Amino acid sequence: MRGPLTLLAHSFKRARTLVLVMGALLAIFQVFLIVVAKSLQKSNAFAQIGALIPPFMREMLGPSLTSFLSFDGLVCVGYFHLAVMGSLVALSIALSTAPTSEIETGFMDLILARPLARHWIITRSILVLGVCTLALLAMMMGGTWAGLQMLAPKDVAWPASGLILSLAINLGLLMLCWGGVAMAIGSASRRRSVAGALAGLLALATFLMDYVARAWPPAESVAWLSPFRYYSPFELLMGSPLPARNLIVLAGIASTGFALAYILFSKRDISQ
Amino acid sequence: MNSADTTQSAISIRGITKRYGNLTAVSNLHLEVNRGEILGFLGLNGAGKTTTIRILLDLLRPTSGSAFVFDRHCQNDGLNARSLIGYLPGELGVYSHLTGREVLDFLAGLSRHPVDLKYRGELQERLELPSRDLHRKLREYSTGMKRKLGLIQALQGDPPLLILDEPTEGLDPLMQESFYAMLADVRKRGRTVFMSSHVLSEVARVCDRVALLRKGELVLSSAVEELRKLAPRRVRVIFSEPMDSHPGFPTGHEIVEIAPRYWSLRVEGMLGPLLELLTTLPVQDIEIEELRLEDVLIKYYREGTS
Numbered sequence: 001m002r003g004p005l006t007l008l009a010h011s012f013k014r015a016r017t018l019v020l021v022m023g024a025l026l027a028i029f030q031v032f033l034i035v036v037a038k039s040l041q042k043s044n045a046f047a048q049i050g051a052l053i054p055p056f057m058r059e060m061l062g063p064s065l066t067s068f069l070s071f072d073g074l075v076c077v078g079y080f081h082l083a084v085m086g087s088l089v090a091l092s093i094a095l096s097t098a099p100t101s102e103i104e105t106g107f108m109d110l111i112l113a114r115p116l117a118r119h120w121i122i123t124r125s126i127l128v129l130g131v132c133t134l135a136l137l138a139m140m141m142g143g144t145w146a147g148l149q150m151l152a153p154k155d156v157a158w159p160a161s162g163l164i165l166s167l168a169i170n171l172g173l174l175m176l177c178w179g180g181v182a183m184a185i186g187s188a189s190r191r192r193s194v195a196g197a198l199a200g201l202l203a204l205a206t207f208l209m210d211y212v213a214r215a216w217p218p219a220e221s222v223a224w225l226s227p228f229r230y231y232s233p234f235e236l237l238m239g240s241p242l243p244a245r246n247l248i249v250l251a252g253i254a255s256t257g258f259a260l261a262y263i264l265f266s267k268r269d270i271s272q
Numbered sequence: 273m274n275s276a277d278t279t280q281s282a283i284s285i286r287g288i289t290k291r292y293g294n295l296t297a298v299s300n301l302h303l304e305v306n307r308g309e310i311l312g313f314l315g316l317n318g319a320g321k322t323t324t325i326r327i328l329l330d331l332l333r334p335t336s337g338s339a340f341v342f343d344r345h346c347q348n349d350g351l352n353a354r355s356l357i358g359y360l361p362g363e364l365g366v367y368s369h370l371t372g373r374e375v376l377d378f379l380a381g382l383s384r385h386p387v388d389l390k391y392r393g394e395l396q397e398r399l400e401l402p403s404r405d406l407h408r409k410l411r412e413y414s415t416g417m418k419r420k421l422g423l424i425q426a427l428q429g430d431p432p433l434l435i436l437d438e439p440t441e442g443l444d445p446l447m448q449e450s451f452y453a454m455l456a457d458v459r460k461r462g463r464t465v466f467m468s469s470h471v472l473s474e475v476a477r478v479c480d481r482v483a484l485l486r487k488g489e490l491v492l493s494s495a496v497e498e499l500r501k502l503a504p505r506r507v508r509v510i511f512s513e514p515m516d517s518h519p520g521f522p523t524g525h526e527i528v529e530i531a532p533r534y535w536s537l538r539v540e541g542m543l544g545p546l547l548e549l550l551t552t553l554p555v556q557d558i559e560i561e562e563l564r565l566e567d568v569l570i571k572y573y574r575e576g577t578s
Binding site for chain 1: 280326329330331332351352354355357359363364365366367378379381382383384561
């Protein structure tokens with residue numbers, strides 16, 4: 001186990017700065033949202049904003065609008081804001097395509113010229129992805145908790161810890177899902193830029209597919225193909241329990257991606 | 273190494289072919305590298321040298337054929353095969369934010385056996401890469417320093433087999449000398465070296481045998497001493513008086529230049545018949561110049577390009 005542990009330690013060290021910086025930014029974003037929510041709450045602006053929303057938007061968002069336009073609802077936005085989701089998915093893709101980058105730079109030659117089985121490369125990447133995902137979500141939740149402790153007005157309801165945890169779990173699985181997809185693509189690619197771009201475009205396309213389907217019913221028939229369909233923060237905000245089906249589908253896609261990555265990487269030629 | 277290993281071969285390549293679509297990088301290559309010898313693996317760019325090396329390391333999978341390192345199948349028993357190899361790639365692909373020491377420690381950690389730091393220190397000393405340089409980030413390293421680091425990482429585990437891809441590329445002449453001395457030591461300790469090189473003089477100097485690839489096919493595999501015997505010699509004969517004509521020369525003798533008091537000949541094979549002929553002539557002086565091994569090898573390269 002000496003070799004795999006050395007590789008794992010090296011990879012964690014390499015990802016450390018990026019994850020810490022990103023985690024800190026996301027935690028600050030959570031605090032920032034609490035500051036905004038506190039300000040809106042103080043000026044009683046939530047009701048005014050609600051009144052400004054056009055009817056078609058109200059119809060589209062449905063009852064979730066009410067839960068969103070509240071102090072606790074706005075605090076939760078940090079777990080499904082487009083920028084947050086986009087950066088987390090991008091990080092997953094970056095971490096998962098690390099083996100492709102190592103092949104491209106020639107670093108993999110040095111690693112695999114040692115007595116180290118190829119499957120450790122993928123196992124290492126899955127472990128790094130998993131631990132980094134946990135660390136990021138923990139930092140985000142830490143930011144939410146610290147922000148609420150320091151800034152929340154005394155007379156408002158905080159979001160339930162169960163709700164925050166459900167959002168974080170669902171978001172974490174979404175990250176792993178895209179990590180799995182990117183790892184499978186990366187295992188068959190020669191260039192990290194190609195693998196990253198393909199996975200990124202796929203993420204964007206499926207995000208738009210899900211987004212369009214929410215506003216345009218005919219698109220519903222294909223929306224099930226989008227992994228984003230299985231992350232429903234608004235339903236959670238409205239008090240629905242974390243749907244097991246969503247978690248199973250996301251975990252299933254992630255596992256399939258990882259399994260494909262193992263197979264493809266074990267068979268491929270390692271050449272720059 | 274397992275004492276049960278009985279074969280004389282450190283590397284045994286049996287009919288390896290590697291194709292990429294329509295392109296054949298290596299074609300039905302058979303090659304044996306004996307234990308304890310230094311084999312120079314030659315060929316023009318794209319001849320298939322690196323492909324062969326990468327198959328030995330299981331970085332590439334052959335289309336057909338098989339390769340063994342100390343009887344371990346390079347693909348089916350790759351972990352055990354690679355545990356016996358120290359590898360220097362043509363280009364050291366390491367992250368520039370790492371220090372030299374981090375690279376060495378990381379790569380040592382991937383090996384099965386701990387590295388003897390005393391031996392690593394000796395290598396550093398011989399290649400003049402002191403510890404203070406190892407604390408610097410690789411982005412501050414020159415090409416030569418990176419090459420030295422590459423050599424140290426390949427040698428630090430003192431493996432039974434060294435596979436070196438263009439080992440002296442980027443090293444200054446003094447460091448090349450140090451490297452040759454290190455190779456001599458490695459050979460004395462019974463290690464095997466399989467090195468690819470473009471520098472024919474280097475191959476002629478340090479290798480026991482050479483194997484030459486051309487367009488993926490092995491066109492020459494011979495002991496360096498044997499090749500030297502094949503190498504033609506240039507003989508210059510100066511006469512004390514003008515020679516009006518010359519007698520018929522034995523087979524393998526080619527006239528390069530002829531003047532009344534001077535002959536320049538190119539002789540392949542034994543010199544005896546020529547010397548016998550010259551005893552009957554008014555010879556003042558004879559100069560015998562041994563052609564370099566490179567000249568013999570270049571012939572094989574040229575045949576490939578024509």
